[in-house]
Amino acid sequence: MKLTGAQALIKSLEMEQVEVMFGLPGGAILPVYDPLIDSSIRHILVRHEQGAGHMASGYAHATGRPGVAMVTSGPAATNIVTPLCDAYMDSIPIVAITGQVPYSVIGTDAFQECDTVGITMPVTKHNWLITDANDIPQIIREAFHVATTGRPGPVLVDVPKDIANQEMDWYWPEKVDLPGYKPTVKGHPKQIKDAARLINESKRPVIYAGGGILKARAAEALRELAELADVHVVTTLMARGCFPDDHPLCLGMPGMHGNYTAITALQRADLLITLGARFDDRVTGKVSAFAPDAKVIHVDIDPAEQGKVRRPDVPIVGDCRVVIEELIKAVRSEQSKHAKPDQTEWHAQVNTWRHEHPLTYEQEEDGPLKPQFCIEALRDNTPDDTIVVSGVGQHQMWSSQLWHFNHPYTWINSGGLGTMGYAVPASIGAKVGMPDRTVWAIDGDGCFQMTAQELVTATAERIPVKVAILNNAYLGMVRQWQELFYGERYSEVYLSPDLPDYVKWAEAMGCVGMRVDTPEDVVPTIEKANEINDRPVVIDFRTDYREKVYPMVAAGSSNDDVILGPSTDKAGGR
Amino acid sequence: MSRMSAEEHHHILTVHVENKAGVLSRVAGLFSRRGFNIVSLAVSPTDDERFSRMTIVVDAESSPVEQIVKQLNKLIPVIKITELASEEGVERELMLVTVRATAEARSHVTELTAIFEAKIVDVGFDAMTIMVAGEPDRLDAFSELVRPFGIVELQRTGRIALPRIARQPVKLRAVRTARA
Numbered sequence: 001m002k003l004t005g006a007q008a009l010i011k012s013l014e015m016e017q018v019e020v021m022f023g024l025p026g027g028a029i030l031p032v033y034d035p036l037i038d039s040s041i042r043h044i045l046v047r048h049e050q051g052a053g054h055m056a057s058g059y060a061h062a063t064g065r066p067g068v069a070m071v072t073s074g075p076a077a078t079n080i081v082t083p084l085c086d087a088y089m090d091s092i093p094i095v096a097i098t099g100q101v102p103y104s105v106i107g108t109d110a111f112q113e114c115d116t117v118g119i120t121m122p123v124t125k126h127n128w129l130i131t132d133a134n135d136i137p138q139i140i141r142e143a144f145h146v147a148t149t150g151r152p153g154p155v156l157v158d159v160p161k162d163i164a165n166q167e168m169d170w171y172w173p174e175k176v177d178l179p180g181y182k183p184t185v186k187g188h189p190k191q192i193k194d195a196a197r198l199i200n201e202s203k204r205p206v207i208y209a210g211g212g213i214l215k216a217r218a219a220e221a222l223r224e225l226a227e228l229a230d231v232h233v234v235t236t237l238m239a240r241g242c243f244p245d246d247h248p249l250c251l252g253m254p255g256m257h258g259n260y261t262a263i264t265a266l267q268r269a270d271l272l273i274t275l276g277a278r279f280d281d282r283v284t285g286k287v288s289a290f291a292p293d294a295k296v297i298h299v300d301i302d303p304a305e306q307g308k309v310r311r312p313d314v315p316i317v318g319d320c321r322v323v324i325e326e327l328i329k330a331v332r333s334e335q336s337k338h339a340k341p342d343q344t345e346w347h348a349q350v351n352t353w354r355h356e357h358p359l360t361y362e363q364e365e366d367g368p369l370k371p372q373f374c375i376e377a378l379r380d381n382t383p384d385d386t387i388v389v390s391g392v393g394q395h396q397m398w399s400s401q402l403w404h405f406n407h408p409y410t411w412i413n414s415g416g417l418g419t420m421g422y423a424v425p426a427s428i429g430a431k432v433g434m435p436d437r438t439v440w441a442i443d444g445d446g447c448f449q450m451t452a453q454e455l456v457t458a459t460a461e462r463i464p465v466k467v468a469i470l471n472n473a474y475l476g477m478v479r480q481w482q483e484l485f486y487g488e489r490y491s492e493v494y495l496s497p498d499l500p501d502y503v504k505w506a507e508a509m510g511c512v513g514m515r516v517d518t519p520e521d522v523v524p525t526i527e528k529a530n531e532i533n534d535r536p537v538v539i540d541f542r543t544d545y546r547e548k549v550y551p552m553v554a555a556g557s558s559n560d561d562v563i564l565g566p567s568t569d570k571a572g573g574r
Numbered sequence: 575m576s577r578m579s580a581e582e583h584h585h586i587l588t589v590h591v592e593n594k595a596g597v598l599s600r601v602a603g604l605f606s607r608r609g610f611n612i613v614s615l616a617v618s619p620t621d622d623e624r625f626s627r628m629t630i631v632v633d634a635e636s637s638p639v640e641q642i643v644k645q646l647n648k649l650i651p652v653i654k655i656t657e658l659a660s661e662e663g664v665e666r667e668l669m670l671v672t673v674r675a676t677a678e679a680r681s682h683v684t685e686l687t688a689i690f691e692a693k694i695v696d697v698g699f700d701a702m703t704i705m706v707a708g709e710p711d712r713l714d715a716f717s718e719l720v721r722p723f724g725i726v727e728l729q730r731t732g733r734i735a736l737p738r739i740a741r742q743p744v745k746l747r748a749v750r751t752a753r754a
């Protein structure tokens with residue numbers, strides 16, 4: 001069967017079971033948009049290519065399937081670089097397809113030409129420039145394989161316009177053969193045995209669960225392991241929801257803005273059972289002072305993570321789910337042979353920390369609206385399996401701290417890259433993938449202004465997401481650092497609460513816009529928003545700009561130096 | 575000199591890669607992005623046209639070799655990496671050097687060339703170009719000795735290396751083996 005390269009590309013995407021893609025056409029990708037009309041694939045027309053990338057990311061987060069974005073060459077390709085880098089940092093499977101000027105004129109500085117493959121090389125797991133239409137099915141097959149296996153990540157396929165118009169004989173490759181790419185899935189049995197022995201011998205073990213648990217669909221296995229070994233679990237920013245917050249063994253989020261108990265349990269542990277986490281600086285604080293007495297078991301599918309930051313005592317390369325399932329068997333066998341040490345004292349210690357250092361804030365009845373109060377009200381007035389999507393900054397930390405995530409894949413945010421403006425497009429992608437679930441974006445006013453135009457997409461495509469803007473009129477996290485570390489010298493962080501008028505802006509984009517100034521209006525407005533299901537909703541919560549995220553470990557400090565909030569920290573309080 | 579102490583941190587990686595467009599760029603980009611230092615780099619075809627061999631001398635001071643190797647292995651076109659410690663490999667390098675050699679200096683330079691079993695490949699009125707091949711130390715020594723005459727231009731290929739043929743049990747550390 002003769003097909004054009006463009007037809008072969010769309011057919012290949014169908015063969016990969018792509019149901020939806022996010023994109024925006026332009027000159028070089030025109031040939032590929034033509035056969036799309038006849039395809040079963042739903043295309044969502046974005047308003048900016050960055051939106052396409054983040055939507056693909058939100059979709060992938062929520063569904064576990066690769067997100068697909070398609071844009072044209074030059075400026076469109078550069079606009080999608082940020083989402084690719086974001087997905088690379090957070091190991092999100094995305095397949096980006098970019099148009100390119102005709103292969104015959106590459107290198108001549110043609111209109112809308114840019115070296116997309118060169119630019120995206122360091123922010124993709126791999127990328128391809130197609131030079132022959134006959135390679136299209138093979139390369140698309142490889143692209144999906146690379147994006148979704150091993151440590152997932154974004155890939156990019158650059159398609160020159162003349163290649164898209166070239167005729168080829170259709171085929172679908174039986175298999176992928178990449179001699180330089182064979183991820184290790186199964187852990188080494190001896191290492192697993194060693195790990196099980198360490199787990200059974202340890203007095204103060206903590207499971208340090210990272211985003212790899214979610215990527216490996218290992219939430220259930222993790223729960224079984226934690227319960228079997230009776231070990232507390234901390235869930236990193238990328239792992240929130242992989243272990244239920246309501247579970248008695250759950251300690252919540254560690255790190256720079258983690259809670260006291262999670263941070264301190266890691267610090268005092270004699271064993272870190274690290275599962276799909278990468279010792280990010282936001283988790284470890286000063287690396288040399290991190291968990292100083294702990295031995296480390298490190299399970300990761302990416303061998304390069306072993307020993308990159310912290311040298312593990314027992315490295316295990318493999319898929320988290322497969323390894324944990326083996327680990328469960330090994331721990332069981334270990335338990336049948338040796339009694340484990342008494343951990344009563346450790347558990348009592350952890351509980352003492354929990355009671356002495358809860359997360360706190362105060363909402364005065366007539367006082368300014370506290371952002372934490374808004375988040376808790378949202379949490380308590382939405383379904384338990386609501387998908388929460390956040391941007392980056394204070395609102396992100398409060399959401400992660402205060403929400404009770406009891407289901408995997410209910411928390412979507414930009415962790416590694418810290419991409420402001422992530423929430424709106426990612427929430428749209430999540431809602432497209434999970435149309436029956438309630439999706440709330442919790443956003444900051446700074447973040448919202450970066451990508452809000454995608455709400456036009458949401459209205460046009462009937463994707464009823466809900467957005468809560470915690471509008472404190474500042475780039476809040478930057479303000480917090482300027483207050484704490486730059487002697488209250490506020491440099492370029494003020495945004496204004498009224499400019500833009502968020503309600504009118506929302507309405508102009510076809511959404512319902514509402515504004516909340518006082519605590520008593522919070523719950524009724526959320527209830528109103530919950531009833532709207534035919535269009536997006538935006539709530540402008542006017543929050544107290546003075547509120548800061550606590551606890552906090554200052555950048556570069558040891559995790560022993562947790563700065564607690566003013567209401568619990570008598571010395572630093574006011 | 576400092577060169578000797580620096581060399582202790584040098585490791586030779588032989589990297590088999592798919593012979594495809596952009597592979598050098600991927601490898602070089604990885605080194606710069608991760609802050610690894612390349613001391614020298616030589617790329618050449620192998621007896622199998624599907625693959626090329628890169629001989630990369632890395633500075634293990636800048637980052638642990640283990641991390642460099644693991645990150646390199648993540649590149650899809652990288653098939654196999656072999657790490658050679660100096661005593662486990664045969665290394666050679668080639669240098670072309672144009673030395674100022676007026677009539678009176680010419681015989682001195684020619685003498686040095688003979689001692690080093692080097693070869694004069696071009697001669698002019700007041701300069702000559704010499705080719706030296708051998709172990710990197712030898713090239714260093716030669717360039718030191720001709721420096722007083724005046725070096726006009728100098729170029730080195732960078733090291734290439736192969737593992738020594740094992741007469742005892744193999745000490746090669748295959749970091750990753752090629753799988754079919």
